[in-house]
Amino acid sequence: MEYEFPRIQHHGAVDGVTGSCHQLWLSDNDSLLIDCGLFQGAEASARGAGANALAIEFSLNSVCALVATHVHIDHIGRLPWLIAAGFKQKVHCTEPSALLLPTVLEDAFIVGVKRDKALASRFVEKVAGMLEGHPYKQWITLLHRDDLVCRIRFQRAGHILGSAYVECDITYPLENRTRRIVFSGDLGAPHAPMLPAPKPPYKADVVVLESTYGDRLHENRRTRRARFQRVLEKALEDGGTVIIPAFSIGRTQELLYELEDIITRATRITSLGGAGGTAGNQNERSLASSSPWQKIPIILDAPLATRFTKLYRQLRPWWNAEAVKRVINGRQPLGFEQLLTVETHVQHRAMVNRLAHTKQPAIVITGSGMCNAGRVVNYLKAMLNDPRHAVVFVGYQARGTPGSQIQKYGPRGGYVELGGERYEIKAGIHTIGGYSAHADQAGLVNFITGMRRWPAEVRLVHGDDEAKITLAALLKSKATERYHDMCVTIP
Structure with missing residues (x-):
C-alpha cells in the first residue's frame, strides 16, 4: 500500500x-x-x-x-x-x-x-x-x-x-x-x-x-597540504601575492588553521636544521626568525570573515580533538603572529596598491569566495595581469561566476570581465580541490x-x-x- x-x-x-x-x-x-x-x-x-x-x-x-x-x-x-x-x-x-x-x-x-x-x-x-x-x-x-x-x-x-x-x-x-x-x-x-x-x-x-x-574525488589531506604549500612557495619566490578567494565562514577559518600548521611545521624543521623530530616550544620560538615562512604576512582582508573568526574561537567546544590539542599545546590556530587583518575600505585600497606595486610576498585571504563581489575584485583587477601573482581556488565555483571563468580560462591565457571591463589573466591560476x-x-x-x-x-x-x-x-x-x-x- x-x-x-x-x-x-x-x-x-x-x-x-x-x-x-x-x-x-x-x-x-x-x-x-x-x-x-x-x-x-x-x-x-x-x-x-x-x-x-x-x-x-x-x-x-x-x-x-x-x-x-x-x-x-x-x-x-x-x-x-x-x-x-x-x-x-x-x-x-x-x-x-x-x-x-x-x-x-x-x-x-x-x-x-x-x-x-x-x-x-x-x-x-x-x-x-x-x-x-x-x-x-x-x-x-x-x-x-x-x-x-x-x-x-x-x-x-x-x-x-x-x-x-x-x-x-x-x-x-x-x-x-x-x-x-x-x-x-x-x-x-x-x-x-x-x-x-x-x-x-x-x-x-x-x-x-x-x-x-x-x-x-578529493586529494587526501597530506597531499593537498603539500601541494598548497608548493603553490604558495612558488608565488612567494616570485615576490608576488597569493590571492585566495574564500567564503567568510568555514573556508576562511580552515585556511587560517592550515596556514598556521604550515608555518609551524616549517619553523620546526628550520629550528632543527632540517633533521626532523620535535622541538620544545621555547626552542621553536627562539629560532622562529630563521624560517622564511615567519616573515610572510598572512592578510585577512575581509571584515565579515574577521568577525566569524572571532566567533569560531568562542565555539571551541565544537572543535575536533586535534584542534583542541593544538590550543592546549600553546598554539593559536586562528590568531597566530603573522596574521594581519584589514578592516576599513581605506586600509583595503592601500593594501591592494602596496601589494600590486611592490615585490613584498604576501598571502591574502579575501571574499567573496566566487569572486562575484567584495574586496577580492579589487585585488583581481590590480593583479591578474601580472605573472608574479597567483590566484588559488580552494572551493567550488558556481557556473556563471567570475571565479568559474578565471578557473576555466586563466590556464589558457584568457580573460575575465570584472565590473564590465576585460582583464587579461597572466597570473598563475591554481585549483586545490582537496580543500573543499x-x-x-x-x-x-x-x-x-x-x-x-x-x-x-x-x-x-x-x-x-x-x-x-x-x-x-x-x-x-x-x-x-x-x-x-x-x-x-x-x-
Whole structure:
C-alpha cells in the first residue's frame, strides 16, 4: 500500500548547487521547510533581476517550522524574504549555528535587502526571537497530535561549525507507521580542519542527498597540504601575492588553521636544521626568525570573515580533538603572529596598491569566495595581469561566476570581465580541490552505504547535472551489488 504522506517538494537546489529549500509535507495541512537559501551565479541570473527573483513563490500556510542545516547563505539567505512573506514560526538549528546566524543574517540583509544598519539590526532582533538552537543527537518534537507526531534530530555534518544533517521521524499513530527522512544539508569531507567527520545515519527510508562533488574525488589531506604549500612557495619566490578567494565562514577559518600548521611545521624543521623530530616550544620560538615562512604576512582582508573568526574561537567546544590539542599545546590556530587583518575600505585600497606595486610576498585571504563581489575584485583587477601573482581556488565555483571563468580560462591565457571591463589573466591560476568543505564522491556514497539499513529512495539535489548523473549511476550499482531495491532519483 502506498501512502501520500510524507512527501517532499523541492523549491531550490534542483537545477544547480544553490538556493537549497525543501518542503517536507507531513499531511495536507502540515509541513516543514528544510533550509531557505539564496541562489547564486548563473542560477540567480536565470531567475531574473529584482525583488521578484527572491520572492517566496510557494504558500506558507502549512509550514510549522524552518529547519536550518547550517548558516551558509545558499541555505539560509532567503530568510528575510521568507519573513516578508509572512513566516512567523520557529527557526530550528544547532547551538553553534544559533550563535553564528545573527551575523550571517545581518550581512545578508545589508547586502541583499537594504544598506541600513539600524533596519538590519531590527531584523536580526526579530529573528533572534524565532531562533532555537539545539544540541546534536537530541530528538526535538515539533508536532505531537493523536494523528501525527514529528521529531527531528541534528547530527554532525562536518561542513562548517554548526552544520548538521537532519533526521526527521514522522509517525502516524492511527496508521501504526513511522517514516524516517534524512536531509543531508551539505556534508563535509573527512579530515576537514577543526571538524569531526560526519558519520552515516543508522537508517533512513528516504535521503535527500547533496551531490556537489558527485563526480569527483578529493586529494587526501597530506597531499593537498603539500601541494598548497608548493603553490604558495612558488608565488612567494616570485615576490608576488597569493590571492585566495574564500567564503567568510568555514573556508576562511580552515585556511587560517592550515596556514598556521604550515608555518609551524616549517619553523620546526628550520629550528632543527632540517633533521626532523620535535622541538620544545621555547626552542621553536627562539629560532622562529630563521624560517622564511615567519616573515610572510598572512592578510585577512575581509571584515565579515574577521568577525566569524572571532566567533569560531568562542565555539571551541565544537572543535575536533586535534584542534583542541593544538590550543592546549600553546598554539593559536586562528590568531597566530603573522596574521594581519584589514578592516576599513581605506586600509583595503592601500593594501591592494602596496601589494600590486611592490615585490613584498604576501598571502591574502579575501571574499567573496566566487569572486562575484567584495574586496577580492579589487585585488583581481590590480593583479591578474601580472605573472608574479597567483590566484588559488580552494572551493567550488558556481557556473556563471567570475571565479568559474578565471578557473576555466586563466590556464589558457584568457580573460575575465570584472565590473564590465576585460582583464587579461597572466597570473598563475591554481585549483586545490582537496580543500573543499563538501564531501567528494566517495564520502557521498559512504553516507548511503555506511548505513545499517539502506534507504528505499535517494533524491539527489545540490549539484550540477553531470555530478548528479554520475553519482546516481554509482549508487544504483552499489544497490544492485547488495541486491537492495533502492530508487535513486534526480528531481
